[in-house]
Amino acid sequence: MNRVTDRGFWIESEVPLANTNEWSIPLRLVESVVKGNPVNLGRVSPRLADNLETICDIYAAWIPGHKIPLEYELSSNLAAPENGVSLFFSGGVDSFYSLIKLRDEIDNLVLIHGFDIPLAETKTFELALKQAREVARHFSKRLIVVRTNLHWEESRLYTERSWIPCDWGMYHGVVLAAVAYALAPNHRKIYIASSSSYAHLHPWGTHPLLDPLWSNEAVHFVHDGGETRLNKLRLVIQHPEALSQLRVCWENLGINNCGLCLKCVKTMLGLRALGVVHCAAFPDTLTPELVREQAIFPRSIDVWQEMLCPELPPALNAAAQSVIHNCQSGLPPSTGHFKRGVKRWLYAARNAGRALIAPLDRT
């Protein structure tokens, strides 16, 4: 097992890892942006050095954090880029879409334990690993398994706790960059599957604006996708071997997909909109009542609106519309229970009161 370490952080894998400390630059950079401390990044390759200030500005605007002075030396003896093209692979819709689309170009699938699945969750990871092996075999790719404590800190508690300096939604791109650098002896190019379409971009740790900026002389970063979720699913369902191995759930319950969480429900709804009634990857849990119970973020409204199509059965269509309506109206989701009904009316009364006195304009 090969291992790189930096101040208690580590990445390990059975494949060769980089023997420089460049892999930890993303971590140190973003940590400093959050804390507002100047940072010395050590030796930096010229191509990355060109982009460091922009990366810093973007993170400072998005986290939000501080614009910090950067110190570094330009490294002169650069490692020659290796052969090989990799794709970060979690088994979700985005990474399956990129794998199918780029199957002729991709050599390696990179699966990370310690990313969305904490290191302590060995049972869930074993399942993910088994599926990833199956996918790698089917698509004739090499599977690279990485373990890291970059996200989760081992603690004395039963579960681990997160020790990242900012929200994971913003930080996960940093961890991907660090892993891609650490794996430099295995590829010259790495794909990061997009999570949002071009139509619905918002500040996020992996982003078409941000990801390519992490490129250095040895590893070229490509943010792939920009497609809508439904179009991605449309491609995935044409490959039953991929569809049966989908893993979208982050609940880590020791099963692949719980069929009850927001991510599962959203994906099952998308599949149903495309005419897929039974999918081996999900339990048969999709009901209008389950859909109505979902609470979504305003930034997800567009993805849900996309699924409102004539192919969706009317009851599910109405339930999805209800989810969107509740989000837009600032109401808790409808569960059909009396108590929840009362809560919704109380919220409505509060919202109406606020709207009614708005012209008083107490500014």
Next chain:
Amino acid sequence: MYRVTDKDIGIESDAPLVNSQEWAIPLRLVESVVGGKPANLGDVSPLLARNLVTIRDIYAAWIPGHRCSLTFEINSSVTAPASGVSLFFSGGVDCFYSLVQHDDEIDNLILIHGFDIPLAETKTFEQILEQAREVARLFKKRLIVVRTNLHWEESRLYTERPRIPCDWGMYFGAALAAVAYALAPNHRKIYIASSTSYADLHQDGSHQLLDPLWSTDAVQIVHDVGEKRIDKLRVLAQHPEVLPRLRVCWENLDNYNCGLCEKCIRTMLGLRALGVNNSIVFPDTLTPELVSAQKLTDRCVVYWRELLDFGLPADFNAAVRSAIHSFENGLPPSTGHFKRGVKRWLYAARNAGRALIAPLDRT
């Protein structure tokens, strides 16, 4: 006078223009995305060829339009590289900021007649041209004046009418790329001053994600993302030679800046907050009543939020807060008139009614 044409669209200038048809690629591409027809783009430089599909996908998502099929020939000698660095210059805050920031690097300022100012508006353009000449003299730059009918079509009416295939806000990035290509014999790099910071990613024809993708092997296009608008004004406030020449107004009235439109008012407020005397460039129109009467939009409210609690006198700060409050609560802005007051209460009653019946959820 040099001139390039494609169908009945033309660009003309006293400066040398290209003798290839590459300049028209952005226009043809966007037209095809809007019309949904396949596009034959002719000879395309290798660098641009790599990005054309991404540009198409972004425009298809943003306009929104179609992912039309693209046909082109890769030709590495389509346009010969030249030397020189240019900046698109309109006289506004963003381009003055970019000029000050990149003064050492910039050789040419490019002023376009036919973009925000229709060709028929000769009087307004003459005023701006005179000021741009003065700026070019002060900063020791060459002024390149371009005339184009890309945006406005001559009509039998007194005024011209737009001829563009989609909203100008989305089209003007492609139009800037076309002008940058047409002027290729005059530069190897061109700056487009950003109107937003990284914190604001709203879809726009000129965008940090989109502009660099238009780069060719002959012309590098740089979207110069700077700071927040208020911080740009702070930089400009240190350059007394710049302030009297600021032109932010799009009203194209006989006055250089009308002092009454939303753009003028927010710029005047910014200068006021920074303790700069407005009268050198704006008429003396700024009152709290005028400020609170402004109707804000999703796009401009970002700039207004920057002004809050930024050192404005208390009455102006309250007026800014009032304009933002009206926008956020879906109310018409407050003017202090009785009729407007009644209208605001009617709107509030409507909004409250909608909020109150929201739990009925008629989905």
